[in-house]
Amino acid sequence: MSAKIIDGKAFAAGVRGRVASHVARLKADHGITPGLAVVLVGEDPASEVYVRSKGKSTVEAGMNSYEHKLDADTSEATLLALIDALNKDPAVNGILVQLPLPKHLDADLVINAIDPAKDVDGFHISNVGLLGTGQKSMVPCTPLGCLMMLRDHHGSLSGLDAVVVGRSNIVGKPMAQLLLGDSCTVTIAHSRTKDLAEVCRRADILVAAVGRPEMIPGDWVKPGATVIDVGINRIERDGKTKLVGDVHYASCAEVAGAITPVPGGVGPMTIACLLANTLTAACRANGLPEPEGLTA
Numbered sequence: 133m134s135a136k137i138i139d140g141k142a143f144a145a146g147v148r149g150r151v152a153s154h155v156a157r158l159k160a161d162h163g164i165t166p167g168l169a170v171v172l173v174g175e176d177p178a179s180e181v182y183v184r185s186k187g188k189s190t191v192e193a194g195m196n197s198y199e200h201k202l203d204a205d206t207s208e209a210t211l212l213a214l215i216d217a218l219n220k221d222p223a224v225n226g227i228l229v230q231l232p233l234p235k236h237l238d239a240d241l242v243i244n245a246i247d248p249a250k251d252v253d254g255f256h257i258s259n260v261g262l263l264g265t266g267q268k269s270m271v272p273c274t275p276l277g278c279l280m281m282l283r284d285h286h287g288s289l290s291g292l293d294a295v296v297v298g299r300s301n302i303v304g305k306p307m308a309q310l311l312l313g314d315s316c317t318v319t320i321a322h323s324r325t326k327d328l329a330e331v332c333r334r335a336d337i338l339v340a341a342v343g344r345p346e347m348i349p350g351d352w353v354k355p356g357a358t359v360i361d362v363g364i365n366r367i368e369r370d371g372k373t374k375l376v377g378d379v380h381y382a383s384c385a386e387v388a389g390a391i392t393p394v395p396g397g398v399g400p401m402t403i404a405c406l407l408a409n410t411l412t413a414a415c416r417a418n419g420l421p422e423p424e425g426l427t428a
């Protein structure tokens with residue numbers, strides 16, 4: 133069997149297009165232009181690339197982009213003062229603080245200082261609690277993008293066995309919540325899981341969010357399963373840098389029914405969902421109906 137390739141890049145282009153046309157309507161009918169503020173502390177080159185591409189996509193969708201670059205040694209008080217100002221700024225509908233933060237800053241404290249209504253990453257404890265109790269919230273972008281692709285491929289996810297490998301607050305846990313919300317039977321696996329191979333083989337839906345290049349081989353995949361590869365790992369091969377996921381693509385694609393590639397899978401959907409969340413936040417802030425099909 134050869135898997136269907138789930139084209140995240142094309143899917144993301146579709147989502148961005150829908151966001152852009154909704155933004156155009158908001159502008160024309162209500163004079164509202166949604167705004168996204170991205171805060172980057174320090175000079176991590178990979179983070180700078182992401183922040184630039186987020187800014188570019190934001191502007192392409194017709195929204196305002198505000199970039200705040202702070203020195204690596206910025207104090208917690210300075211960062212919190214910036215977040216306070218952004219919370220109060222009516223032109224800003226979404227706030228994203230790029231992670232990881234330098235070690236001297238308490239990421240939980242910083243994230244929880246963001247107004248939950250502007251928390252387009254969905255990382256604030258209020259949004260985590262709302263998601264966990266099935267209430268309307270801001271949903272983390274990467275898991276939301278994965279859910280959109282899964283719903284598109286399967287129609288209904290009800291009753292399917294889902295295994296999420298990884299239990300981080302930004303990917304694994306919210307991914308598991310969303311799958312549970314769609315009535316999957318969910319298992320969360322991690323570094324202490326016994327017989328991970330056997331656990332993975334039960335999955336109709338296998339989500340890999342581990343951060344270990346090509347860790348999951350094809351013989352861990354149930355024939356016909358859907359494999360969602362969240363991993364973004366930069367490795368050296370044949371003297372070149374290459375981007376690979378957390379699954380061994382070639383062997384998994386032989387067994388799976390469908391699979392997301394890296395690059396061109398989950399990554400582009402993360403950015404598209406960030407724009408979707410910013411639009412959703414702007415609609416909620418103005419008491420307007422939310423865009424359909426762009427939230428969980």
Ligand SMILES: NC(=O)C1=CN([C@@H]2O[C@H](COP(=O)(O)OP(=O)(O)OC[C@H]3O[C@@H](n4cnc5c(N)ncnc54)[C@H](OP(=O)(O)O)[C@@H]3O)[C@@H](O)[C@H]2O)C=CC1
Nearest residue numbers: 274298299300303322323341342343362363364398399402
């Ligand atoms: N495509 C995208 O848009 C995004 C991609 N990513 C990528 O996704 C991956 C995961 O990111 P993130 O969740 O932040 O990573 P974290 O490092 O925060 O979490 C990794 C998880 O994997 C588990 N793990 C580590 N080693 C093993 C192992 N040998 N067997 C089983 N489980 C293991 C850890 O378990 P334990 O808790 O026990 O330590 C942990 O729960 C990374 O490659 C990252 O770059 C992240 C965000 C967005």
Ligand SMILES: Nc1nc(=O)c2c([nH]1)NC[C@@H]1CN(c3ccc(C(=O)N[C@@H](CCC(=O)O)C(=O)O)cc3)C=[N+]21
Nearest residue numbers: 228229230231232253364395396397398399400402403
């Ligand atoms: N507060 C916060 N929110 C985040 O959402 C967040 C973060 N911090 N820190 C870093 C991670 C990582 N992340 C990615 C986004 C897009 C791609 C992406 O578009 N990837 C392209 C390839 C890009 C390339 O070539 O490097 C792809 O997979 O096709 C990848 C990774 C968001 N993150």
